Amino acid sequence: MSKKCVIGKCALCGRENIQLMQSHIIPKLVYSRIKTYQNSRFRNYFDFNQLYQDGEKKPMLCHECEQFFSKYEVEFTNKFLDKYLDLNNQSLPPQYDGIQNYIISVAWRIVYDDLFIYNSFTDTYMRTTYELLELRFYVSTL
Ligand SMILES: [Zn+2]
Numbered sequence: 001m002s003k004k005c006v007i008g009k010c011a012l013c014g015r016e017n018i019q020l021m022q023s024h025i026i027p028k029l030v031y032s033r034i035k036t037y038q039n040s041r042f043r044n045y046f047d048f049n050q051l052y053q054d055g056e057k058k059p060m061l062c063h064e065c066e067q068f069f070s071k072y073e074v075e076f077t078n079k080f081l082d083k084y085l086d087l088n089n090q091s092l093p094p095q096y097d098g099i100q101n102y103i104i105s106v107a108w109r110i111v112y113d114d115l116f117i118y119n120s121f122t123d124t125y126m127r128t129t130y131e132l133l134e135l136r137f138y139v140s141t142l
Helices: 028-034 063-086 099-117 125-141
Strands: 006-008 018-024 057-062
Touching: 018 063, 028 063, 057 063, 057 099, 063 099, 099 125
Parallel strands: none
Antiparallel strands: 006 018, 018 057
C-alpha cells in the first residue's frame, strides 16, 4: 500500500482536486484490536499469501471527511467495542444512540469500494441493486 499523496475527488463530499487520505475500508480500530491477539495476520483476500501490516487502505476521502467518520469510530470504540471486549465476548453491551452512524459509515465504505474501486458487478443486474444500496448508505451518512 502506497503512502504517496493522491489528489482526486472525495468519495463522500464530492470535492475535486483535493488531497485524499489513505482511508481504511474497515476502520483501523478493528485492526488495532485484532493485532493484540497472538499470531494474528492481515491477508489479501484475493492472494492469501500476501500479508499486510495493517488493514486495507484506499485513497477515498478528504481529511475533513475522514475526521467526520472518525468521530463515529471513536464513539463506537468507547461506547461499544471496548466494553464488548472487556466482557470477554460473553455478552453484548447495550447499544447506544448513534451506533447506526458507525455501522452505516462502514457499510457505505465497503459497498463504495466494491462498486467504484473494484468495479464489481459490471454488466450484471446486481450492479443496479448495489448502486441503489450505496446511494442509500451515502445519503444516510450525511
Ligand atoms: Zn470529503
